[in-house]
Amino acid sequence: MIDGTRLEGRIRVERDGTVTAFSGKVEFGQGIRTGFAQIVADEIDVPIERVTVILADTARTPPDRGTFGSHSTEQEGPALRRAAAFARRQLIERASAKLNVPADRLRTEEGVVRDGDGRALAYAELVAEGPLTGAIPDDVPLLPRERWRYMGKPRPALEAVDIVAGRARYAADVRLEGMLRGALVRPPVRGSKVRNVDDAAAKAMPGVVAVVREGDLVGVLAEREDQARAAADAVDVDWDLPATAAGETVVLPLHEDKGIDAALAEGATRIERTYVCPPIANAPIGPSAAVADVRADGATIYGSTHRPFALREAAAKRLGLPPEKVRFILTLGSGTYGRSSSFDAPMEAAVLSKNVGRPVLLQWSRAEEFEWSPSRPEAVLEASVALDASGAIAAWRYDEHTNVHTSTGFDPAYGGESSGRNAVPPYRIPHAQVTLYVEPTPLRTANFRSLAASENVFAIESLMDELAHESGQDPLAFRLRHLDDERLRRVLERVAERAQWGTPRGERRGVGIACTSYHGTKVAEAAEVEVSPSGAVRLLRLWAVIDPGSVVNPDGVRNQVEGGMQQSASWTLFEELRHRGARVLTSAWDQYRIATFRDAPLAIDVEVAPDPAAPSSGVGEPGAVPAAAAIANAVFAACGARVRELPLLPERVRSASPAR
Amino acid sequence: MKLTLRVNGADHDVDVPRRATLLSVLRDDLGLVATRFGCGAGQCGACYVLVDGAAVASCLMTVDQAVDHEIVTVEGLAQDGKLSPVQDAFAREGAMQCGYCTSGMLISATALLRRSSHPSDEEIRDALAPNLCRCGAYGRAIRAVQRAAAT
Numbered sequence: 181m182i183d184g185t186r187l188e189g190r191i192r193v194e195r196d197g198t199v200t201a202f203s204g205k206v207e208f209g210q211g212i213r214t215g216f217a218q219i220v221a222d223e224i225d226v227p228i229e230r231v232t233v234i235l236a237d238t239a240r241t242p243p244d245r246g247t248f249g250s251h252s253t254e255q256e257g258p259a260l261r262r263a264a265a266f267a268r269r270q271l272i273e274r275a276s277a278k279l280n281v282p283a284d285r286l287r288t289e290e291g292v293v294r295d296g297d298g299r300a301l302a303y304a305e306l307v308a309e310g311p312l313t314g315a316i317p318d319d320v321p322l323l324p325r326e327r328w329r330y331m332g333k334p335r336p337a338l339e340a341v342d343i344v345a346g347r348a349r350y351a352a353d354v355r356l357e358g359m360l361r362g363a364l365v366r367p368p369v370r371g372s373k374v375r376n377v378d379d380a381a382a383k384a385m386p387g388v389v390a391v392v393r394e395g396d397l398v399g400v401l402a403e404r405e406d407q408a409r410a411a412a413d414a415v416d417v418d419w420d421l422p423a424t425a426a427g428e429t430v431v432l433p434l435h436e437d438k439g440i441d442a443a444l445a446e447g448a449t450r451i452e453r454t455y456v457c458p459p460i461a462n463a464p465i466g467p468s469a470a471v472a473d474v475r476a477d478g479a480t481i482y483g484s485t486h487r488p489f490a491l492r493e494a495a496a497k498r499l500g501l502p503p504e505k506v507r508f509i510l511t512l513g514s515g516t517y518g519r520s521s522s523f524d525a526p527m528e529a530a531v532l533s534k535n536v537g538r539p540v541l542l543q544w545s546r547a548e549e550f551e552w553s554p555s556r557p558e559a560v561l562e563a564s565v566a567l568d569a570s571g572a573i574a575a576w577r578y579d580e581h582t583n584v585h586t587s588t589g590f591d592p593a594y595g596g597e598s599s600g601r602n603a604v605p606p607y608r609i610p611h612a613q614v615t616l617y618v619e620p621t622p623l624r625t626a627n628f629r630s631l632a633a634s635e636n637v638f639a640i641e642s643l644m645d646e647l648a649h650e651s652g653q654d655p656l657a658f659r660l661r662h663l664d665d666e667r668l669r670r671v672l673e674r675v676a677e678r679a680q681w682g683t684p685r686g687e688r689r690g691v692g693i694a695c696t697s698y699h700g701t702k703v704a705e706a707a708e709v710e711v712s713p714s715g716a717v718r719l720l721r722l723w724a725v726i727d728p729g730s731v732v733n734p735d736g737v738r739n740q741v742e743g744g745m746q747q748s749a750s751w752t753l754f755e756e757l758r759h760r761g762a763r764v765l766t767s768a769w770d771q772y773r774i775a776t777f778r779d780a781p782l783a784i785d786v787e788v789a790p791d792p793a794a795p796s797s798g799v800g801e802p803g804a805v806p807a808a809a810a811i812a813n814a815v816f817a818a819c820g821a822r823v824r825e826l827p828l829l830p831e832r833v834r835s836a837s838p839a840r
Numbered sequence: 841m842k843l844t845l846r847v848n849g850a851d852h853d854v855d856v857p858r859r860a861t862l863l864s865v866l867r868d869d870l871g872l873v874a875t876r877f878g879c880g881a882g883q884c885g886a887c888y889v890l891v892d893g894a895a896v897a898s899c900l901m902t903v904d905q906a907v908d909h910e911i912v913t914v915e916g917l918a919q920d921g922k923l924s925p926v927q928d929a930f931a932r933e934g935a936m937q938c939g940y941c942t943s944g945m946l947i948s949a950t951a952l953l954r955r956s957s958h959p960s961d962e963e964i965r966d967a968l969a970p971n972l973c974r975c976g977a978y979g980r981a982i983r984a985v986q987r988a989a990a991t
Binding site: 210211336339341344347349352353386545735739743747770775778 | 856857860861872873878913914915918923927928931932940941942966971975977980981
């Protein structure tokens with residue numbers, strides 16, 4: 181195991197003066213490799229072109245719990261920065277000894293240590309005597325802000341040129357000597373057990389090398405992928421279908437108030453509302469894929485997952501190998517937004533490879549990706565709120581009904597952080613009771629960008645809008661009168677300004693706003709829509725103002741927030757994963773509409789409003805969180821239709837429209 | 841069956857099953873893996889290649905249909921080691937996140953600019969509408985195509 185508390189586990193200054201940095205985090209297009217390179221280049225003081233960042237290779241990078249929750253910059257940024265600063269200090273100390281000059285009279289400049297008399301030693305020369313090592317101290321001095329050349333400045337992703345040039349490599353692009361292609365034989369329903377396999381016909385088909393059965397996994401290996409798929413269709417498996425497990429509801433109070441019933445009863449105005457979010461698919465453009473090369477004495481798995489070290493543990497267990505004999509190497513990954521927290525393709529490829537002793541590439545079909553992947557659970561959000569005579573919120577009862585949101589199952593110790601994320605509103609409320617009900621579902625549900633925050637914030641921010649309108653208050657002013665968080669107030673006021681809140685938009689057009697505080701990041705968003713008389717919603721513009729504390733790469737932040745809002749707009753306007761019981765009924769893109777170029781708004785305006793005094797918090801998820809409510813509130817502003825069930829389909833908008 | 845494909849300006853002899861898709865031959869026989877599998881049904885745009893200058897889903901075309909046509913993949917867009925204006929514009933605009941769909945977008949954009957050198961916003965959206973992007977980089981990609989058109 182690589183020790184991430186030691187310099188040699190984090191930063192290596194190579195003999196040619198280039199710098200290699202190591203992190204167990206994973207890149208899916210969030211831009212962390214670029215951000216990490218900016219941090220390391222600045223702190224060790226070399227041109228950024230000389231920095232290489234190695235991510236998530238279990239043999240080379242320190243262990244990591246996983247890439248989720250928009251925590252990468254917050255968790256790894258400071259660790260890499262301290263490591264780079266420590267390396268720089270050691271380089272100065274070595275130069276000091278060589279030049280016989282006190283360290284405090286030396287300074288670094290672009291990969292060189294200089295004294296005041298024109299003498300200079302390149303980093304390459306200083307590591308010739310041996311690598312830099314040692315435990316990284318907590319209190320290593322950091323370079324002051326005025327010495328930064330990269331941090332805080334916009335920078336295109338490091339992978340961009342490779343991607344456009346066709347040089348980028350994803351899991352399904354890995355090619356190994358002797359590699360076979362795999363295809364799985366799927367049961368009628370998840371959890372089925374194999375009773376018997378008849379593979380005679382399949383084995384006789386062209387290109388087929390083996391039919392593998394291990395436990396309830398049945399797959400075909402062939403020289404070509406189409407051969408493997410054709411043969412998989414020809415395998416006749418007798419399946420034992422699972423009995424429907426009832427399961428139990430877990431009830432978890434997230435915020436308690438003994439006086440809630442009395443406070444609700446005493447309110448001057450009381451409203452009760454229910455909001456509904458359907459299950460939706462992560463729907464990555466690249467279906468799950470992995471390459472595994474499993475030999476008797478060890479295994480290598482190539483692919484992409486949110487939890488590389490946990491994947492190694494799981495694979496070692498499944499393959500019967502000690503964990504140190506299993507290596508996971510990260511490739512670029514199609515964005516999966518949480519879906520690859522589950523290890524499906526890598527584990528399946530490993531089992532298939534183990535059974536033939538040759539490397540195997542397994543890539544799921546589009547139908548498999550829709551039908552067999554975990555999806556975002558549905559949510560039913562029930563609220564009962566009382567306002568006092570002044571129109572302020574007096575009491576707030578909120579029941580969240582949903583399912584498990586994480587691939588590792590529901591853990592009550594983290595319930596508020598997973599299935600209950602952002603269920604407690606950021607507003608000042610004298611009596612608030614918030615309860616999470618995690619209910620059983622026949623669907624396979626797991627991680628999707630922001631977990632339950634998107635559902636909860638859709639409900640809470642729609643409700644705030646409704647409360648404002650019901651009591652004749654401006655929705656912006658109503659939020660502000662209940663907000664004490666200065667940073668959240670600032671982004672909310674600022675987004676209202678940018679979206680020209682309060683300026684009429686004309687016939688059937690309207691603007692909605694929403695905001696949230698997500699893992700320390702403050703974000704407010706606005707949407708402008710036009711609603712046709714038939715109820716079709718056209719998204720015209722989106723605005724966001726985001727304060728994620730200190731910002732490493734402002735363009736990286738903008739890209740994440742733009743993408744998060746665009747993706748959330750797609751969820752909000754179009755998406756619902758259809759299913760009957762455990763069976764997903766969607767198998768292709770023409771049955772699961774997502775936003776296309778034609779649906780993209782005319783503009784997405786993102787203002788990055790950092791708070792340099794605050795540590796970096798995340799940006800990958802929060803941008804996606806308030807957009808649904810901003811759009812739904814805009815629909816209300818445009819045509820008076822309050823739609824409480826997503827997606828905002830034309831028929832829902834039409835039937836919710838007031839009679840004219 | 842044995843046949844010759846003209847890809848990125850060179851002839852390639854391959855021996856593959858007759859009904860193999862052009863996509864699988866590009867990826868698995870010619871090693872041109874930047875053309876990506878997304879759906880196998882022509883519904884996502886990830887596998888687009890230029891066939892005689894038009895953007896075509898290589899997952900729907902069989903290899904025998906591709907014979908006698910000029911195929912260009914993303915690997916063949918750069919000229920003399922220099923990125924094409926479309927490639928350069930996508931990189932400069934940061935018009936991607938994960939990049940999985942980018943190859944297909946580059947192909948659609950290249951085909952568009954070949955038939956319309958200064959496309960309107962509407963034309964760009966229509967031409968790239970078959971290319972799905974889940975990361976939501978549509979706005980940046982539109983700007984990238986506009987930038988490429990201006991160079």
